[in-house]
Amino acid sequence: MNIILIGPPGAGKGTQAKFLEEKRGMCQLSTGDMLRAAIKNQDPLGMEAKSLMDAGKLVPDDLVVRMIEARISGPECGNGFILDGFPRTVPQAEALDAMLARHGKHLHAVIELVVDDAALVERVSGRYTCAKCGAGYHDKFKPTAKAGVCDVCGGTEFTRRADDNAETMKTRLKAFYDQTAPILPYYKAKGLLRQVDGMSAMTEVTAGIEAVLG
Ligand code: ADP
Numbered sequence: 001m002n003i004i005l006i007g008p009p010g011a012g013k014g015t016q017a018k019f020l021e022e023k024r025g026m027c028q029l030s031t032g033d034m035l036r037a038a039i040k041n042q043d044p045l046g047m048e049a050k051s052l053m054d055a056g057k058l059v060p061d062d063l064v065v066r067m068i069e070a071r072i073s074g075p076e077c078g079n080g081f082i083l084d085g086f087p088r089t090v091p092q093a094e095a096l097d098a099m100l101a102r103h104g105k106h107l108h109a110v111i112e113l114v115v116d117d118a119a120l121v122e123r124v125s126g127r128y129t130c131a132k133c134g135a136g137y138h139d140k141f142k143p144t145a146k147a148g149v150c151d152v153c154g155g156t157e158f159t160r161r162a163d164d165n166a167e168t169m170k171t172r173l174k175a176f177y178d179q180t181a182p183i184l185p186y187y188k189a190k191g192l193l194r195q196v197d198g199m200s201a202m203t204e205v206t207a208g209i210e211a212v213l214g
C-alpha cells in the first residue's frame with residue numbers, strides 16, 4: 001500500500017509513520033528527515049536548504065521531488081511507502097503523479113491528520129529525538145521512561161530541531177495553510193482523501209489510520 005500522511009507541522013505524521021513502518025513493513029519517506037540528514041552530512045543540497053528551513057520556509061520543489069524519486073522504488077519500499085511531509089505544494093503533487101506513473105505505482109490513500117493550531121505549537125515546542133537511533137519523544141506527551149536515556153537504544157544524547165520554536169512555527173503554519181492545504185481538494189477530487197482526528201492520544205490516532213487502511 002502506498003499512502004501520504006498530510007497535516008501541519010507537529011500533527012503526528014512522523015510518529016504515525018514509524019508505527020506503520022513497524023507494523024506493516026512499509027518505508028517512511030520523510031523529506032524533512034532527508035533534508036536534515038543532508039545538512040548534517042554537509043551535502044551541497046543541504047547547504048541550499050538550510051537557511052530556508054531555519055526560517056520555516058519551503059525549499060524548492062525540484063529538490064524534494066528528486067529526493068523522493070531516488071527512493072520510491074528502492075528495496076526498502078517493497079511493502080509500500082508512507083510519504084511524510086511530501087508533497088507540500090500542488091506542483092509537488094503533480095510531479096508525484098507523473099513520477100508514480102513512470103514507476104508503475106499508484107496511491108491508495110491520502111490521510112489528513114487534523115489538529116488544532118494551539119496544540120501544534122505545544123507539540124513542536126516539546127519535541128526531541130534520540131541522536132543515535134532517531135526515536136521521537138515529547139517532554140510532556142511521550143517522555144523517555146528513564147530521564148535522559150532512550151527507551152529504544154539506551155542512547156543518552158538527544159537533539160531538538162532549530163525550527164521547533166513558537167516564532168518559526170508561525171511561518172511554518174502559514175506555509176502549510178497557503179501552500180500545502182490547497183493539495184487537499186486535489187486529492188479529494190481523486191477520491192483519495194481521508195481525515196483522521198489527530199487530537200486524540202497517539203494509539204487512538206493509529207487506530208483511526210488502521211481503520212482507513214483496512
Ligand atoms: P510531524 O511529523 O507531523 O511534524 P511528530 O510525529 O514529530 O509530528 O509529532 C510532533 C510531536 O508531538 C512529537 O514530540 C510527538 O512525540 C508528539 N505527538 C505526536 N502525536 C501526538 C499525539 N497524538 N498526542 C500528543 N503528542 C503527540
Ligand code: ADP
Pocket residue numbers: 008009010013014031032033035052053054056057058059060061064084085086087088089092172
Ligand atoms: P514537520 O514534520 O514539522 O512538518 P518537516 O520535517 O516535514 O516538518 O519539514 C521541515 C522543513 O523542511 C520545512 O519547514 C521545509 O523547510 C523543509 N521541507 C520538508 N519537506 C518539504 C517539501 N516537501 N517541500 C518543501 N520543503 C520541505
Ligand code: ZN
Pocket residue numbers: 130131132133134135150151152153154155
Ligand atoms: Zn535511541
